[in-house]
Amino acid sequence: MNFKKKPFGFMDMLRFKKMVPTRRKMLAEGENKPLPQEYRTNILAKKLHPGYMQVELTDARALSDTIRELTFKRVDTNEFPFFRAGQYVSIQMKIGDSLVSRPYSIVSTPKQALENKLVLAVENAGFVSEYLNKKAKVCDSFVMTEPSGEFHYETLRDSKNIICIAGGSGITPFISMAGSLADGDENYSMILFYGARTAAQLIYKTELDKLTAQCKGLKVVYVLSDEEHPECEKGFISAKLMEKYTDLTDSTFFMCGPQAMYDFVGKELAPLNLPIKAVHHDATCCGDLPMDNPKEFKLTVHMRDDVYTIPAKENETLLTAMERAGLNAPNKCRAGGCGFCHSKWISGKHRVAENRDGRREADRKFGFIHPCVTYPMEDMEIDVPVAY
Numbered sequence: 001m002n003f004k005k006k007p008f009g010f011m012d013m014l015r016f017k018k019m020v021p022t023r024r025k026m027l028a029e030g031e032n033k034p035l036p037q038e039y040r041t042n043i044l045a046k047k048l049h050p051g052y053m054q055v056e057l058t059d060a061r062a063l064s065d066t067i068r069e070l071t072f073k074r075v076d077t078n079e080f081p082f083f084r085a086g087q088y089v090s091i092q093m094k095i096g097d098s099l100v101s102r103p104y105s106i107v108s109t110p111k112q113a114l115e116n117k118l119v120l121a122v123e124n125a126g127f128v129s130e131y132l133n134k135k136a137k138v139c140d141s142f143v144m145t146e147p148s149g150e151f152h153y154e155t156l157r158d159s160k161n162i163i164c165i166a167g168g169s170g171i172t173p174f175i176s177m178a179g180s181l182a183d184g185d186e187n188y189s190m191i192l193f194y195g196a197r198t199a200a201q202l203i204y205k206t207e208l209d210k211l212t213a214q215c216k217g218l219k220v221v222y223v224l225s226d227e228e229h230p231e232c233e234k235g236f237i238s239a240k241l242m243e244k245y246t247d248l249t250d251s252t253f254f255m256c257g258p259q260a261m262y263d264f265v266g267k268e269l270a271p272l273n274l275p276i277k278a279v280h281h282d283a284t285c286c287g288d289l290p291m292d293n294p295k296e297f298k299l300t301v302h303m304r305d306d307v308y309t310i311p312a313k314e315n316e317t318l319l320t321a322m323e324r325a326g327l328n329a330p331n332k333c334r335a336g337g338c339g340f341c342h343s344k345w346i347s348g349k350h351r352v353a354e355n356r357d358g359r360r361e362a363d364r365k366f367g368f369i370h371p372c373v374t375y376p377m378e379d380m381e382i383d384v385p386v387a388y
């Protein structure tokens with residue numbers, strides 16, 4: 001065989017021989033100063049992702065008979081992290097013996113977060129929301145998770161034209177998205193179809209009209225199902241109605257509202273054969289299963305060095321059972337998607353709510369569950385991390 005001589009290989013050898021003495025020299029000449037305790041990147045990461053935040057209710061006002069707007073400030077520091085308009089926070093509180101939390105879309109804008117202001121609008125529709133709607137008062141303290149969620153505009157994925165469809169209290173993330181557009185923090189062109197039964201139920205109409213007047217890229221179409229109104233369309237948010245205002249083919253859809261609205265609009269959009277990535281739904285919490293006489297099982301929960309045995313109903317998620325018992329189990333979306341409640345299954349038959357299994361294949365294979373969407377079918381034992 002013929003080998004070519006490589007003079008550069010020889011040079012590399014020489015350099016390699018010198019490497020150790022050169023390093024020793026540089027170390028000897030280096031500054032004799034301890035490394036910084038914190039690096040700028042870590043400080044920024046902590047600012048953007050604080051994990052849990054201590055907050056205080058600063059203002060509350062009724063938006064309708066059933067919806068109350070709540071304004072919070074952070075008390076562990078003086079600003080909220082910048083977030084993506086459309087995201088949610090989960091708010092935790094103690095009600096009686098239960099330690100409960102619920103996710104709510106953020107109404108205020110990312111810019112307002114930097115002014116230490118975060119607004120939620122809560123519809124009175126359950127145990128926690130009833131407490132927030134009727135009992136929470138100014139100066140009350142809460143624990144809140146950092147803003148999270150995938151329901152936001154993504155430049156690389158979405159069309160510049162976004163069609164937003166809101167039903168009832170599902171308007172909340174779109175107020176933030178419209179506000180963020182008006183603030184100059186987003187560059188999409190947004191048309192919002194806002195459906196309600198009557199004009200009185202169109203919460204935030206005044207704010208939306210004001211934003212529309214000041215922002216060229218925003219248009220709002222109000223749609224009432226039960227009432228005629230000079231400023232509104234009558235009926236439902238059908239494809240025909242939307243086509244009257246915009247091109248449906250070159251757009252990305254964002255929807256937030258009740259399941260009935262998702263089903264209806266989904267059927268309307270089906271003939272367009274849109275790619276999956278062109279339609280985003282905001283997640284809804286996984287609720288109780290409709291059952292007449294649910295059985296009660298024993299749930300054994302390992303949390304670090306402690307073991308608890310608590311009751312768990314067959315129609316309630318394991319997360320609800322733990323909250324009822326006052327255990328501080330981690331959770332955010334309560335819809336199976338974020339993985340924040342990720343826990344180890346030890347024993348016991350269980351079922352996962354339909355279309356809610358957001359686990360990775362490996363998690364499924366190695367026995368991990370999401371307690372927020374898992375219902376017991378017999379006595380169970382699980383290992384759960386502590387929230388904080």
Ligand code: FES
Nearest residue numbers: 332334339341372
């Ligand atoms: S809380 Fe998000 S997956 Fe369970």
